[in-house]
Every structure is written in structure tokens, then in C-alpha cells.
Amino acid sequence: MSKRLTGILTPIIAVLLGIIVGTIIMLASGYNPVDAYTALWNGAFGETYYIGEVIRQFTPYILAGLAVAFAFRVGLFNIGVEGQFIVGWLASVWVGVSFDLPRVIHLPLAILAAMVAGALWAFIPGFLKARFRVHEVIVTIMMNYVALHTTNYIIRNVLAAKSGDKTEQIHESASLRSEFLQSITDYSRLHWGIVIAIVCCIIMWFLLERTTRGFELRAVGFNQHAAHYAGMSVNKNIILSMLISGAFAGLAGAMEGLGTFGYAAVKGGFTGVGFEGIAVALLGANTSLGVFFSAILFGILEVGALNMPLEAGVPNELVSIIIALIVFFVASSYIIRIFLDRFSKKEVK
Amino acid sequence: MSLMDILMIVVPSTLLWAAPLVFTALGGIFSERSGVVNIGLEGLMVIGAFSSIVFNLTFVDTFGSATPWIALIVAMAAGAVFSLFHAVASITFRADHTVSGVAINLLATGLTLFLVKLIYDKGETGIISQGFRKIDIPILKDIPVIGKIFFQNTYWTSFLAIIVAIIVWYIVFKTPFGLRLRSVGEHPMAADTMGINVTKMRYLGVILSGALGGIGGAVYAQSITSNFSHSTISGQGFMALAAMIFGKWHPLGALGAALFFGFAQSISIIGSSLPFLKEIPNVYLLIAPYVLTILALTGFIGRADAPKAVGTHYIKGSR
Numbered sequence: 001m002s003k004r005l006t007g008i009l010t011p012i013i014a015v016l017l018g019i020i021v022g023t024i025i026m027l028a029s030g031y032n033p034v035d036a037y038t039a040l041w042n043g044a045f046g047e048t049y050y051i052g053e054v055i056r057q058f059t060p061y062i063l064a065g066l067a068v069a070f071a072f073r074v075g076l077f078n079i080g081v082e083g084q085f086i087v088g089w090l091a092s093v094w095v096g097v098s099f100d101l102p103r104v105i106h107l108p109l110a111i112l113a114a115m116v117a118g119a120l121w122a123f124i125p126g127f128l129k130a131r132f133r134v135h136e137v138i139v140t141i142m143m144n145y146v147a148l149h150t151t152n153y154i155i156r157n158v159l160a161a162k163s164g165d166k167t168e169q170i171h172e173s174a175s176l177r178s179e180f181l182q183s184i185t186d187y188s189r190l191h192w193g194i195v196i197a198i199v200c201c202i203i204m205w206f207l208l209e210r211t212t213r214g215f216e217l218r219a220v221g222f223n224q225h226a227a228h229y230a231g232m233s234v235n236k237n238i239i240l241s242m243l244i245s246g247a248f249a250g251l252a253g254a255m256e257g258l259g260t261f262g263y264a265a266v267k268g269g270f271t272g273v274g275f276e277g278i279a280v281a282l283l284g285a286n287t288s289l290g291v292f293f294s295a296i297l298f299g300i301l302e303v304g305a306l307n308m309p310l311e312a313g314v315p316n317e318l319v320s321i322i323i324a325l326i327v328f329f330v331a332s333s334y335i336i337r338i339f340l341d342r343f344s345k346k347e348v349k
Numbered sequence: 350m351s352l353m354d355i356l357m358i359v360v361p362s363t364l365l366w367a368a369p370l371v372f373t374a375l376g377g378i379f380s381e382r383s384g385v386v387n388i389g390l391e392g393l394m395v396i397g398a399f400s401s402i403v404f405n406l407t408f409v410d411t412f413g414s415a416t417p418w419i420a421l422i423v424a425m426a427a428g429a430v431f432s433l434f435h436a437v438a439s440i441t442f443r444a445d446h447t448v449s450g451v452a453i454n455l456l457a458t459g460l461t462l463f464l465v466k467l468i469y470d471k472g473e474t475g476i477i478s479q480g481f482r483k484i485d486i487p488i489l490k491d492i493p494v495i496g497k498i499f500f501q502n503t504y505w506t507s508f509l510a511i512i513v514a515i516i517v518w519y520i521v522f523k524t525p526f527g528l529r530l531r532s533v534g535e536h537p538m539a540a541d542t543m544g545i546n547v548t549k550m551r552y553l554g555v556i557l558s559g560a561l562g563g564i565g566g567a568v569y570a571q572s573i574t575s576n577f578s579h580s581t582i583s584g585q586g587f588m589a590l591a592a593m594i595f596g597k598w599h600p601l602g603a604l605g606a607a608l609f610f611g612f613a614q615s616i617s618i619i620g621s622s623l624p625f626l627k628e629i630p631n632v633y634l635l636i637a638p639y640v641l642t643i644l645a646l647t648g649f650i651g652r653a654d655a656p657k658a659v660g661t662h663y664i665k666g667s668r
Contacts, residue, residue: 153632320459331444
């Protein structure tokens, strides 16, 4: 079986296995899986409103997925997307409430602020990795918590209106909201962010596959020593990849700050978008097209799940279990590949 | 408020918050010393917290005041079984250890909340009636000064944690088992040549981390939150991971780090009632454990080096 075919089959098998195990869990706990999956389908596609919500949901997933995938391609594991996402969210809202500017300047400025904030947050682990060889996984995990507590502190003490727990609504001139998109989707919260997300997919593909810089980045990801020997600066590329990855993550935060919510609120815990990004990137094999499609899948699952308790009486956490299982099976793809190899060898005989 | 009064509030509270971190960080040491990265500590604590609370609520009439202790053992078993997911994925299926750990965390949260809704038909469990209670340790509490600070209004679990840390130190550094465990984490091929079963040792390391992580979660749930919901364990596992690193993968170092992080956590909660400390915004105390861990890794506070082979797969016959 060709390598390319195996590469496409492995994630599909992982998704199927996740759904099968999810079905078994439902049967074991006395729920009707057919009702549950019907409810999920209706919750995602039943009305135009739900379709709008699905698109809104997967917009930040695409960007978070790109953030994880980009770092992965350079050989770095950015678990800190969640933290970069949170600081990006706050930065975009901060600019959104603080200035009064015409839309052509204000909106790009707010988006840029989110990207810069995310990139700066990711710069720290990137720099520590390049300069001190500190493993980025631990640093990014720690940075997530620093981001959570620091942004909560800033919202509570600097931005919140009268000892509240959230900021004011951003000014209309910084908003990504679109009456047009809302009206064609029966007044869902769909916003222009999806356009930005698609453009970013193309940018990542172009940057990695069609530029010299992208070639260097990938070379560092394949083999640092070879890249170094070929005269490329490993450290520079490590830092650069974290900056770009963080900018994607910050942009994902802007989707929530400028699009979906229009404000930032004190958070009791993580939003989960960053971790969803890891799942999205893994399932999408770290390519921009793969990320795009797997983000759509996770968006459908998450939004459709909300309908499961209403229509079928199944707790929506079932979808979290399925997503976790998909990650588990994609990670264990070694064993799936072995089965595929055996299967194809038998056919030849 | 005299210094004595302050210490009598701060020390027991530190011990209370540190205990779950100590257990879980020790679990992390077993896993990482054997060469398996364990980001899944958070998920293992979730499983421990969930199983102990459910057991406690269900069997409290049967076992009475012994319930929390039996629930601790149940949580230990549940954590050990759940950690097998991580072991199978990262050792046998050669999955990336970090990714598998992320999957463990996602799965633990999803599964426990699903089961809570299935069993109780609502988003969180009820409050347990028999948790770990504040006690005065007999005899020791009568020691002048020290007795009042350390042995009054405290919890048995905190002292159990300290004792377990010493036991783990003995096991890891003074027994043949510990030597084997460390050797498969440092150089699995050399260990294999000497006839040590690398796969078996790594499985044991991960299962022990599951058992201790389960205990950590159970201690947290039964002495601090008293119920189980989506926010019961929020970052405790990662803080334990930080304690393990800050303690340089050494059981007693991890104990010290966990005590310090417990101190920071308890101060961020009770600090507003204490003089001096209420001037410090608690955001500094909340982020202190994480910032210190980054500094420790960077080498500003003595270099922290992980076991050599941590995060790698051992494939027989490959070089």
C-alpha cells in the first residue's frame, strides 16, 4: 500500500475507531446511539442557524490547529497555544475598547495586537529553547497558566467596568461581526473571521512549501544537525517558527475577542481551544489542508453535541470522549499502520 | 496578630494544599525516571478525584468514618488502571508521549463528566459527608511551639504524603528496583543488555504514577473540594508536574517544591486575611510556581536535567 494512501487512511481509521468506541460506550450505558448521532447531525446541519454556528466554532480551531501544526513542522511541540490564544484574545479586546478610530485602521490594529501578543507569548519558550535548550513542552505548559492568571488579573483590575468580571463591549469599528453573514445564517454569531482563517491556511501552505524560508524551517524540523551543517541557523528558525505559531494562536484569540463575543471575561479555567488545536493538527497530519478539514470535523462534533442532551438525552461530554479517543488513535497510528501493512500484504498473496 | 498566630494559620494550610501535589509529583517521578513523559498527571488526578468521591458517596453508610481511606485505595486502583491507556499508547504503540498524555487528560475529563451525568443526572456530584477532617496529632501536638504550628488543625494525609516521599526516595535510590527503573530511563539499551526488561519497567513506572496520581486526586477532592465537578481538578496535575521538575526529578526535591507551591497556593487564598501579605496582589502568588519552574529549567536556579532517555521509545535491535 502506498505511503500516501496510508497517510490518508490512518486519520480516517482513527476517526472511525473513535466513533465506534463512542458507540460502544453509549450502548454500555444504555443510550441509543442512533438517536444520539441523529441529534448530533441535526444539531450541526438541521437549520441554517446551526450551520452558521458550526462555521463560527471551527474558525478558531483552524487557526489554533495551524499554530500547533506550524511548530510541529519545525520539530517543536507548542502546547502553549491555549495561553497564546488567551493573551491574543485580551490584546484584541484591549485595542478594541481603548481606541476610537475609523474601521479601516481600528480593525487591522486590533487583529495585529492579537498576533503580536500571541507571538510575544510564544517567543519566550522559543528563545529559551534556542538559547538554553530548555524543552518547549514544559515551558509552554507553564506559560499557559501564567497567561490565565495574568489576563484574569488585568481584566479584573484594569479593564473591567466597575468591579465586574468582564470588559466592556468592543467598539463597532473593531468588530469582525457581519450583519450580512448573520442574516444569511438565521442570526447565528457567524463573523468575517472565517475569511481570515482560510487566508491563513493558504499563507501557511505557501510559506512552508513555496519559499526558501519555509524550506529552511522544514529542514530544521527534519534534522537539526543536517540543517546546521548546510549553513542554516537552527536557533533563528526555532524562534521564528514559535513567533509565527504564536501569531496564529493570537489570531485565534482575536476571532473570539472581535468576532464571537466582543469582550473578554475572567476565566475559571482554560477555554480548551488550544488543546483542540493539538487534536486538529494531529488529525490533519500538520498540513494546512488537513488542518482545515479536521477543524471542520471538530466544529461539527462540538456544536452538534450541544443538541444531544436535548434531543436524545445523551450527555454532550460523549463528544469530548470521542475527540480524546481520536487523538489517542492518531497518536497510536504506528499500530494502525502495521495492521494496514498486514492487510495489504495478504491481498497481494 | 503575632508571628505565632500567622504560622498557626499558614503552616497547616500549606500542608493541606501541598499533600495532593506531593503524591502526584512522586507519581510523575516514577514515570519519568523510567523514561516515559507523563503530561497526563492532570487526567490521572481527575480520575482519582472522581472515583474517590463516587465511592465515598455510595458507601459512606457502610464504612462510616473509614470511608475516605478506603476511597483513597479505590482511587489508587482506578488511577493505576487508567494509566494503562498511557502505558499501552506510549510504550507498546510507540505514540508520542506528550500527545498520549494530552489524550489522557481529554479522556479523563470527558469520561468522568459523562459518568457524573449518567449516575447523578446533573453536572456535579453531591457534597460528601465524610471527608478527611482536621485533627490534632496525639502526643506530638503537646510539644511546645512546634506542636502548635505543625501538629494542630492539620490532616493525616499531609503527613502520609511526607512519609510516602521518603519511602519513594528509598525505593528509587536505594533498592535494586529503583536502580533498574532509573537505568531504563537513562540508557534503555544498556539496561536491556544487562537483562533488564525495559518494557516491564516502563509499564511499572507508568502504573505507579497512575496509582499515586489517583491518590493525589482523591486527597484533593476529599480534603479540599468535597465534591466532583468539571472544575474540581484545574491545573493541580500540571502544578505537580512543575513540582517534579523544580525538584529535579528527585523525590525529596519534589517534596520541597510541592510544599513551596502549596504555600504559594494557600497564601493566594488566605493571604488577604494576613498582615503584610495582603499588600501583594495575589496574581504574583498564583503565577509563582510556573515562573519559578521556567527559571529552574533555564538554569537560573541550579540546572534541572531530565532523565536522558525520557520521551524516547526503546525499539529492540535499533541503534
